[in-house]
Amino acid sequence: MDAPGPDRRREVHDLYKERKKASFTVEELTQVIYWNNEGNAQRKRAFEIASKYPMFDADDVHFLDREDLYEKGLKSATCAAEIAMDVGFDVRGRRSFAAATEVFPNGLGVHKSMFTPTLRGQGSEEQQKYWVPLAENYRIIGSYAQTEIGHGTYVRGIETTAKYDPKTEQFVLHTPTLTATKFWPGGMGKTANYVVLIARLITQGKDYGPHTFIVQLRSLEDHTPLPGITVGDIGPKMGGNAVDNGFLRLDHVRIPRMQMLMKNAQVSLDGQYSLRGSPKLVYGTMVYARATFCRLSGLSLAQGVTIAIRYSAVRRQTQPRPGAEELQLLDYQTQQYKLLPLVAAAYAATFAGDFMLDLYTKSMEEFGKQDFSALPELHATSAGMKALLSDLAATGIETCRRCCGGHGYLAASGLPQLYSDFAPSTTYEGDNLVLYLQTARYLLKCAQRVATGQTLPKGLLYLIEEQDIQISRSSDLTKFDVLVALYEKRARNLIKSVALTYQLNRDKVNDDFDAWNATSVELVSCAKAHCQLFVVKAFIEVAQMKGETFGVRRVLKLLASLYALHGIVEEAGTFLQTEALTPHQMEMAHEQMLELLKSIRPEAVALVDAFAFSDRSLCSVLGRYDGDVYTHLFEWSKNSPLNKKEVLDGYYKYLRPLMKRKSKL
Amino acid sequence: MDAPGPDRRREVHDLYKERKKASFTVEELTQVIYWNNEGNAQRKRAFEIASKYPMFDADDVHFLDREDLYEKGLKSATCAAEIAMDVGFDVRGRRSFAAATEVFPNGLGVHKSMFTPTLRGQGSEEQQKYWVPLAENYRIIGSYAQTEIGHGTYVRGIETTAKYDPKTEQFVLHTPTLTATKFWPGGMGKTANYVVLIARLITQGKDYGPHTFIVQLRSLEDHTPLPGITVGDIGPKMGGNAVDNGFLRLDHVRIPRMQMLMKNAQVSLDGQYSLRGSPKLVYGTMVYARATFCRLSGLSLAQGVTIAIRYSAVRRQTQPRPGAEELQLLDYQTQQYKLLPLVAAAYAATFAGDFMLDLYTKSMEEFGKQDFSALPELHATSAGMKALLSDLAATGIETCRRCCGGHGYLAASGLPQLYSDFAPSTTYEGDNLVLYLQTARYLLKCAQRVATGQTLPKGLLYLIEEQDIQISRSSDLTKFDVLVALYEKRARNLIKSVALTYQLNRDKVNDDFDAWNATSVELVSCAKAHCQLFVVKAFIEVAQMKGETFGVRRVLKLLASLYALHGIVEEAGTFLQTEALTPHQMEMAHEQMLELLKSIRPEAVALVDAFAFSDRSLCSVLGRYDGDVYTHLFEWSKNSPLNKKEVLDGYYKYLRPLMKRKSKL
Ligand SMILES: Cc1cc2nc3c(=O)[nH]c(=O)nc-3n(C[C@H](O)[C@H](O)[C@H](O)COP(=O)(O)OP(=O)(O)OC[C@H]3O[C@@H](n4cnc5c(N)ncnc54)[C@H](O)[C@@H]3O)c2cc1C
Ligand SMILES: Cc1cc2nc3c(=O)[nH]c(=O)nc-3n(C[C@H](O)[C@H](O)[C@H](O)COP(=O)(O)OP(=O)(O)OC[C@H]3O[C@@H](n4cnc5c(N)ncnc54)[C@H](O)[C@@H]3O)c2cc1C
Ligand SMILES: [Ca+2]
Structure with a gap:
């Protein structure tokens, strides 16, 4: 913390006084919030490790344009992933570490929150053995594609089809209409090379409704889309702009039979459909x-x-x-x-x-x-x-x-x-x-x-x-x-x-x-x-x-x-x-x-205070722990990208001609 | 309107049917909203004129970064200003024309909504005669500077001072502290060369509280800040990012006595303060x-x-x-x-x-x-x-x-x-x-x-x-x-x-x-x-x-x-x-x-429909008049800036190294 300067002493002092007023020990309440002493210690450790890496600083994040923001998101997420693997955090530790390092949602989020869990939850044992380690070790990066441009809440209404072809023992994935275009999957626009895809399973002439498939979208060598795949980013959003939510159209793309996730339902070699296990789970x-x-x-x-x-x-x-x-x-x-x-x-x-x-x-x-x-x-x-x-x-x-x-x-x-x-x-x-x-x-x-x-x-x-x-x-x-x-x-x-x-x-x-x-x-x-x-x-x-x-x-x-x-x-x-x-x-x-x-x-x-966020994870000049708000607000403003040049092009292009234009009198 | 294609016929048709259901004439209600037949006709005319200029199109506005957005805002506002002067709209006509052309707030907004009206409302007759035409004809561009970084709601708390110096017959404007920094005035960051400034009037040793002054900020020749003036953009905001809200610090800047707006209060040559007229207005x-x-x-x-x-x-x-x-x-x-x-x-x-x-x-x-x-x-x-x-x-x-x-x-x-x-x-x-x-x-x-x-x-x-x-x-x-x-x-x-x-x-x-x-x-x-x-x-x-x-x-x-x-x-x-x-x-x-x-x-x-917004002024794919939502949504997405390159730099910098990294086993 800086020493309080003449103008800012009051703010810093006010917060200091507030902390003295409290009638309880902050640290004890923090332990309640993070489950207990041990949970809290683990979280603290994650935040401490994170604080050692300046690459996770997010001071400039509000000044970035979309592509730079996307990159910044990938940078923190991939670095955090590597460090987490090296340190060997458990699940909760990883989550705390992510909270300490990933200040905003990024292109790897759905890989972790949806893709990997779906492989684990809906794959047969054999499928899990093959796919889960690939995903967990980031050998492949996945997304989760359910929503279509015309279909959201009502999943049974989706139109993308997966027709089983017993001759080749493959599913043929296809986007039959404009409204069937997959739309929104996080990380699918530019990041993922795989996707868990929800499509209508059709076999032996019968439509069994939505089922889950694994589909490769991009080359593992150069990241270009595979044949039959049209994929891209859906564009800027209200927020979450470090995430590349994507669109996807499939033109008769073939995948092996074993890329249908088969824990709860199965299609046999000859195309016979059967249910398995309990959907209750x-x-x-x-x-x-x-x-x-x-x-x-x-x-x-x-x-x-x-x-x-x-x-x-x-x-x-x-x-x-x-x-x-x-x-x-x-x-x-x-x-x-x-x-x-x-x-x-x-x-x-x-x-x-x-x-x-x-x-x-x-x-x-x-x-x-x-x-x-x-x-x-x-x-x-x-x-x-x-x-x-x-x-x-x-x-x-x-x-x-x-x-x-x-x-x-x-x-x-x-x-x-x-x-x-x-x-x-x-x-x-x-x-x-x-x-x-x-x-x-x-x-x-x-x-x-x-x-x-x-x-x-x-x-x-x-x-x-x-x-x-x-x-x-x-x-x-x-x-x-x-x-x-x-x-x-x-x-x-x-x-x-x-x-x-x-x-x-x-x-x-x-x-x-x-x-x-x-x-x-x-x-x-x-x-x-x-x-x-x-x-x-x-x-x-x-x-x-x-x-x-x-x-x-x-x-x-x-x-x-x-x-x-x-x-x-x-x-x-x-x-x-x-x-x-x-x-x-x-x-x-x-x-x-x-x-x-x-x-x-x-x-x-x-x-x-008991929630124990770091200044970095709050990413807020107003919420600074030390209360030194005005000094840092003004510093932040001076760094606004518009201030890089004293006089902007807009002056020469538009303002000056307007101000200097000849009067029509 | 495009002819409906196979996938989109339903949407277009749905909206068509909705319009047939209505039990009243839309046009008549529109007249009620825009005051009457005449008001509506005037508004229509403004929208029609606007529709002839493709420069007001805002299709790409969501894809621009801050500087481009700022420029785009200036472009529409300055063009609209010139056209409006040429056409010779009255006040309401100008407002309709602005609604038809300025889809989002821009750097000239405060000039029109605050700067010019303040000159008119608080200047003496003589002052109005001099300043108002300059502002109305955009010979000068102004902002309105009241708020300070530490003072908003409570205007009486502002700290910026205007000390009268009877020797030179000038006011000396000064920013005594960090918290006195002017902060937020719209268009002040980069656009305005003048500002209406609220400062504490001090004369003959007495502090009379907030009063209003006209201050030149930038050179009329090259737009650089004048001596003693530190001015810039305060940085990106939740919205309104085509506006350059600004900060301003004044270091003993001198202005002539007659640049205090004197309709309601006056300082004489020798520094005598007096009230005038009725503040009720x-x-x-x-x-x-x-x-x-x-x-x-x-x-x-x-x-x-x-x-x-x-x-x-x-x-x-x-x-x-x-x-x-x-x-x-x-x-x-x-x-x-x-x-x-x-x-x-x-x-x-x-x-x-x-x-x-x-x-x-x-x-x-x-x-x-x-x-x-x-x-x-x-x-x-x-x-x-x-x-x-x-x-x-x-x-x-x-x-x-x-x-x-x-x-x-x-x-x-x-x-x-x-x-x-x-x-x-x-x-x-x-x-x-x-x-x-x-x-x-x-x-x-x-x-x-x-x-x-x-x-x-x-x-x-x-x-x-x-x-x-x-x-x-x-x-x-x-x-x-x-x-x-x-x-x-x-x-x-x-x-x-x-x-x-x-x-x-x-x-x-x-x-x-x-x-x-x-x-x-x-x-x-x-x-x-x-x-x-x-x-x-x-x-x-x-x-x-x-x-x-x-x-x-x-x-x-x-x-x-x-x-x-x-x-x-x-x-x-x-x-x-x-x-x-x-x-x-x-x-x-x-x-x-x-x-x-x-x-x-x-x-x-x-x-x-009765509110009669144009598609351009709504700037929304979902709100299109023709209902052809999905086709245009997909087209819009394809234009996302992230799609300019098939494979982004982030892949080479971060993803590939993560996916291909050597296993530590
Ligand atoms: C940031 C973001 C990330 C996303 N990530 C993914 C992703 O990774 N993968 C993916 O597959 N999808 C993703 N989605 C899509 C998301 O799952 C859908 O937006 C969500 O399921 C809602 O569907 P919808 O958008 O079609 O809304 P709609 O279903 O069209 O709903 C629109 C409105 O209709 C109402 N409504 C709908 N049905 C009914 C009903 N039966 N009764 C009453 N009212 C109803 C709703 O309340 C709502 O107000 C993402 C969306 C967002 C915004
Ligand atoms: C987009 C934008 C454009 C602006 N443009 C200009 C401009 O062109 N020129 C200019 O001079 N200024 C401008 N401003 C500044 C604006 O006028 C101030 O933000 C506004 O006056 C509120 O003051 P504040 O921000 O200091 O809020 P504060 O006064 O700090 O208020 C913060 C909170 O305290 C509460 N509060 C404050 N006082 C009291 C009270 N007495 N009793 C109870 N609660 C209270 C409020 O309700 C609020 O919740 C702009 C602001 C914005 C956001
Ligand atoms: Ca840029």
């Missing part, structure tokens, strides 16, 4: 992926609040009274109301992701014993959870940006890129709205089970177990059992009411789909309520379990209460509508929430 | 600017919904039942629920802007007679209206983007740029939250007037005039008087309750500012409620007045009802909390809103 994989996604949403939001909270402690605006010093933004109630619940939400999402991972691990043990009973609930809930938490993080990051005023709009703040890189999380791995509807379908079924007296899965027992709720003073509204009971009551009443609406619509229109569609706005709303309940419960469970010292236990409880109470205030509509609270009690909830803001205010900077 | 200018801003928010949102609605008519996803064709997105209730209220909101904001402009014009007449009684209300309301409508448009545009799924994330959709260019509207010309608080301060005063029995301004009479509200069936909830009464009741009760809270806090803390701060979250909420009421009333007034034919009148009424009813459902919390509606009535509101969605669905495409 595929759902298990989805639950795992979504849980990871939830945690990731929490950590992305945590980056946003780290920047906004630190800056709000340093930024001062408006004298509260004549002659007084201008106030730190963090002391405005309105700023607290926007930001502190987001700090709580970052914790909530992180912990809810962990909670789901735990559930998943436990269920896997049961699956081992062929007991799949927990799967449907877990699967349904995880869909909506991904939607809820990625929405929350996306909206939250943008709120953080706006809370930084004009400077939040500058690339230097790191927030525009954080937002635009994170934004597609609400669309990929399942469009959020469609995911909510999946959760809702399950909830509707459960409601119908209640009506017909059938048993319910554990997580849905609240549909029949009504709690008595006692609220006589506003402090009752911070009691965990009260909060959970309120969320339960709201969800229960919404679900009951949607079941009724659906039935009415069903009777009226006499068609399942039309009735579903006519109920869908309400269905989404009850799926949200169910998932919010889940997060509240998960957070409360963590808050009650974790923390060695009083300080950390206290602050976790404050955050859990704030998360829950803020949710009630923000969604007052459904809580009042379902009569979970009276208007008077809602007023108390509002007051109590304001009290919580006051209690958490002095802990704010320490709470974001 | 400055407020009038602000009302005008904000009203224009509201209309602009409406039109920006209209661009977003034009794209999303057209694409939703063309995009199909998911078979409703086996064998059926996939459904148009526009037929999903959830998609309607997201998009149709935004169509209504685009109309609402546009009309509310007009409504405010009318009020402003009427008040100006009264001001002429020295009657300023309407000003405080107009000023207070316009602050919150700017906040409400720019928030609405920003959030709405992003919803439009997400409703387009993955393709919405591609620059080709036009939506990322629309969002990122529009986003700062929530920050500049007054941060929205701060503006709400301004409105709230006025409302609080009015509530206090009620308590002490004083009279109220016209727009606030609803605080004392309670209406009886009759709702017995759900169709009652589309009646305009009922809707207005509900919004009034909510606002009234919120304002009364905030006055109470403020008083309680005031009694408790015994300090004005602390009491204010402790009430501020509630204050913002009542300012919103007041402004929403204003928009609802404005929209209803237009809906009742405009439209020659039954078709247009009907659809305007449907939209006004939807806007109001959707607001009630979305903000159910405060409507229930204030007991404007019972939970049962809220359920009816929800049902009635769903009915409205159904009625408006067939009009959707025609409703966005």
Whole structure:
């Protein structure tokens, strides 16, 4: 850290004071976030190793044009891959190392997150043995190609075909129409030489729908596309521009039969189709992926609040009274109301992701014993959870940006890129709205089970177990059992009411789909309520379990209460509508929430420090650990590429002729 | 338009069918939007003239790097300026021509929107005579420099000084600290050679606070910065990257006394300070600017919904039942629920802007007679209206983007740029939250007037005039008087309750500012409620007045009802909390809103067509008028700059070494 200069002493000093205010040990909370002492130590080690390599610096990243950005992404990712192999990190270590080195998504992301896992998850044992080491050691680089230009959410609608030709024992892959063009696969545009391709399997004259194939796209020698392959980058995007999302057209491209991934389905030499194994495990994989996604949403939001909270402690605006010093933004109630619940939400999402991972691990043990009973609930809930938490993080990051005023709009703040890189999380791995509807379908079924007296899965027992709720003073509204009971009551009443609406619509229109569609706005709303309940419960469970010292236990409880109470205030509509609270009690909830803001205010900077991001991984002048914001903002600006020349060509080409033009008088 | 090819016939046909469904004449509604037949004809003419110049094409705009984008912006703006001068457009004509030619903000924007108007509004008559023609004829190019790196919202906190030196009859302009660096002025980085500068006026040893000066920054001969001036671009931003927002430091720069703008304040030869004229008119200018801003928010949102609605008519996803064709997105209730209220909101904001402009014009007449009684209300309301409508448009545009799924994330959709260019509207010309608080301060005063029995301004009479509200069936909830009464009741009760809270806090803390701060979250909420009421009333007034034919009148009424009813459902919390509606009535509101969605669905495409954007001004492949989306999406992608070379340098530098590296075994 630089010594504070004359102009910047105040900012640095403000942050220093904030850190002294906190009532708990940051390091202890960091351990809770990164699972435990050991997990945290491992993460620290990864960040320390990363900090030794200047090649991972990303100071200039906002100044690069697309091709340079793409290259920069490849550079960090390939270097990180080599170092990770040399050091010999385990899975978590690799992930931490990636977090420390890859500040933004890059062309190798899908190789790691989709290509390799699909080979592992959908290949037969033999196929895995052959392909997985090639992928893991980066002998081949892959992408994952499912989406087509005309087909996204509805995978069964894809048009790319894979026709089995028993004569040559090959599949013929083909793109029959414009709308069948593969579009979006990450890293496919320029980076990958292989792809996992989803295509309609056709054999013996029958169309078996979407199946998975391995296809080589580019030469291993000179990286040029193979015959029959048209492939390229789809163009610049809102964010993620270091990634070469690609398009792909196949013109009767032939691959050997054994390049269909055959764990769950098989085509024999003569073209006979057969199913194998249990497709249920595929759902298990989805639950795992979504849980990871939830945690990731929490950590992305945590980056946003780290920047906004630190800056709000340093930024001062408006004298509260004549002659007084201008106030730190963090002391405005309105700023607290926007930001502190987001700090709580970052914790909530992180912990809810962990909670789901735990559930998943436990269920896997049961699956081992062929007991799949927990799967449907877990699967349904995880869909909506991904939607809820990625929405929350996306909206939250943008709120953080706006809370930084004009400077939040500058690339230097790191927030525009954080937002635009994170934004597609609400669309990929399942469009959020469609995911909510999946959760809702399950909830509707459960409601119908209640009506017909059938048993319910554990997580849905609240549909029949009504709690008595006692609220006589506003402090009752911070009691965990009260909060959970309120969320339960709201969800229960919404679900009951949607079941009724659906039935009415069903009777009226006499068609399942039309009735579903006519109920869908309400269905989404009850799926949200169910998932919010889940997060509240998960957070409360963590808050009650974790923390060695009083300080950390206290602050976790404050955050859990704030998360829950803020949710009630923000969604007052459904809580009042379902009569979970009276208007008077809602007023108390509002007051109590304001009290919580006051209690958490002095802990704010320490709470974001606990996420332990490095300055490099935040990539934000406003979010600097040392608070020395203005000095570095001005330095950053001076480096703007437009400043390389004092007078730009545009002056000679356009401005000067306009200013000097002859008057037409 | 191309003839439809085999793959794209469906999309083109779908849009054709949508247009046939509409029950009203698009052209007639367009006239309502652009004020009347004449206004519309004038706008059409501007678009037609623009369409003749291929130099305004913006097809490649998403592929440009920053410097090229900056140049492109200058090119269109300077050409448009020359043509506009040659054609001799009036003010509105110029504005339409700009809308037709300047697809994104550029380096000349602040010259037109801030520099020239400030000369006109704050210069003495003599100063205006000298400076305004120079600016209007682009003999000089200016910017507007108020914000400093450490000072934004709180203008009185700025540090730049202008010390009067009676010996030389000059002001000495100086930047005393790092935080005093001017930061953000649009076009100042590289384009402007002049600037209107806000600095603290110091004369005869006294600091008179912020005043306005004209300062030359760059040579009129070679555009290099003058001595004592350090100026440059602040760097890349989330959007608006064709604009060179700038930084500026002044090192004892001297300007003649007559370059202080002297309409409202004066410094004499010997340094005597005096006030002149009425500062009230400055407020009038602000009302005008904000009203224009509201209309602009409406039109920006209209661009977003034009794209999303057209694409939703063309995009199909998911078979409703086996064998059926996939459904148009526009037929999903959830998609309607997201998009149709935004169509209504685009109309609402546009009309509310007009409504405010009318009020402003009427008040100006009264001001002429020295009657300023309407000003405080107009000023207070316009602050919150700017906040409400720019928030609405920003959030709405992003919803439009997400409703387009993955393709919405591609620059080709036009939506990322629309969002990122529009986003700062929530920050500049007054941060929205701060503006709400301004409105709230006025409302609080009015509530206090009620308590002490004083009279109220016209727009606030609803605080004392309670209406009886009759709702017995759900169709009652589309009646305009009922809707207005509900919004009034909510606002009234919120304002009364905030006055109470403020008083309680005031009694408790015994300090004005602390009491204010402790009430501020509630204050913002009542300012919103007041402004929403204003928009609802404005929209209803237009809906009742405009439209020659039954078709247009009907659809305007449907939209006004939807806007109001959707607001009630979305903000159910405060409507229930204030007991404007019972939970049962809220359920009816929800049902009635769903009915409205159904009625408006067939009009959707025609409703966005009525805004009459050209394909060029939308700059969106998804929003094409002809619906031929997929063909052009693929063509656009093929032109991605990354596709210029088949194999990129990154392959040789990073990928190949990784793939071919020697195994360490
Ligand atoms: C950055 C990014 C990276 C990607 N990477 C990959 C990749 O590596 N590989 C790959 O194969 N794909 C990838 N994709 C594509 C991604 O999987 C799809 O965008 C996603 O599945 C959504 O599909 P869509 O874009 O077709 O949206 P659509 O399905 O067209 O959805 C558009 C709108 O319609 C609504 N909608 C759709 N269906 C229904 C329904 N049944 N009921 C109600 N509403 C509905 C949605 O809510 C949404 O608002 C990527 C996308 C992005 C943006
Ligand atoms: C694209 C763009 C173009 C611009 N162009 C120009 C230009 O041409 N000329 C120019 O002079 N300036 C320009 N600006 C600067 C702009 O005017 C300021 O950004 C704006 O005034 C807000 O000030 P700020 O950025 O300092 O935010 P801040 O005042 O620092 O606000 C940050 C946060 O604090 C909150 N806050 C601040 N004060 C209070 C309070 N009293 N009570 C409660 N909360 C508060 C705000 O709500 C916000 O969330 C531009 C900015 C942008 C983004
Ligand atoms: Ca370049």
